[in-house]
Amino acid sequence: MRQPVIGMVRKIQAIKGMHDALPTETPHWQVLESTIQSVLEGYGYAEIRLPILERTELFQRAIGDGTDIVNKEMYTFSDRHAEHLTLRPEGTAGCVRAVLEHGLLAKGVLRSWYRGPMFRYERPQQGRFRQFHQAGAEVFGIATADIDAELILICKRLWQALGIADVRLELNTLGTAACRQHYRHTLVEYFRSHHQRLDADSQHRLEVNPLRLLDSKDPALQPIIRTAPVLTDYLDAESQQHFETLQALLQAAGVTVTLNPHLVRGLDYYNHTVFEWVTDQLGAQGTICAGGRYDGLVEQIGGKPTPATGFAMGLERLLALMPTDTRQSRPVVDIYLVAVGAAARQCGLQLAEQLRNQYQQRCIIVHCGDGSFKSQMRQADKSGARLALVLGEQEVADNTIGIKSLRTGQAQFTLAQSNLPEQLGEYL
Ligand code: ATP
């Protein structure tokens, strides 16, 4: 028989790579999230909220075999009825599934955005977690480069609003599926001629997804990648035109662009525009936002061919870049209500409700739990409140309340409880 554990109970800790946002940190998150929301709404994007669990098949089809995400990063399990489910590793697949399921593409153009936690079984390190958060935008129904430019301008405006400087925009084109086909042959030949320098993982990629080799992080491969043939030399007229139009639009809008011919996405439904916003301030995890066009995906998920383009950004990385002065400190407490004795506690809860009806934007903390007058006043002071309202036995008996300014030397004075909601405004 197992012995019951006597004494200390083993503590349960959060799962590796998954973090709590503590009360001291949530104000920063709130600033970040509300800024993202207001910038996106300013461009006419509507929020879509999606389940965190989807069928595994959705991600297999949308993200694709041969990608790190599907091959080794997904949190996948069978539920009680042997359904294969996966915690979403990204937002685009679910978004496409939802807009198809609800027929949202019938109306033509849809500008949507989402945010929330994503899950990937990666090695946790700075800027890389197993539960992390993204906000993203997806636009359906527009094939032209102007909407790609709009997405980039949204990002630029957001960095500005968040006080984030020193990010550069890296841009490339993947062209059309047709010109990529041509390029793929050349690329495979090139890497085959260096096959002795490819490890097993890269050899596999070469077979299933050769473009992916271009964004390999393997240091041994970097010199070979640098001299690899580039897709931009294989563009057809349509691809060339989309790319040039986008660059001209960005230039006219004052966006500085760094062309990076090695920026890739490995799957066939990606085309034309691909971009990343990159900073040098976060070490190896420098990409804060990745985006591009995926005209082939809607069809791949079972819809009619629909042009689509979007981006996703990593919120933890944005938070790390936000300067402290664009973050907000904890909420400002206006009033701390001190109540000593059972009758005062009852009266205090009611009075505070009346004050909240009258002063809806104010933060009022009612002291709950025991505590002498002195210790309650100490907590009032520590809360940062400007005013303490004081209820003791005497005040309850007289239907009055004490008002004490905690930030000026003004002496405590008394008001009638019935006048409090009206008159308090003068002292706030
Ligand atoms: P990386 O090359 O860094 O693994 P990725 O190509 O897997 O990035 P995307 O799938 O394009 O990343 O996701 C968009 C953004 O989400 C990234 O640019 C990054 O800011 C953020 N992100 C992705 N994975 C993580 C993670 N595990 N932890 C924190 N943020 C992440």
Ligand code: MG
């Ligand atoms: Mg990754």
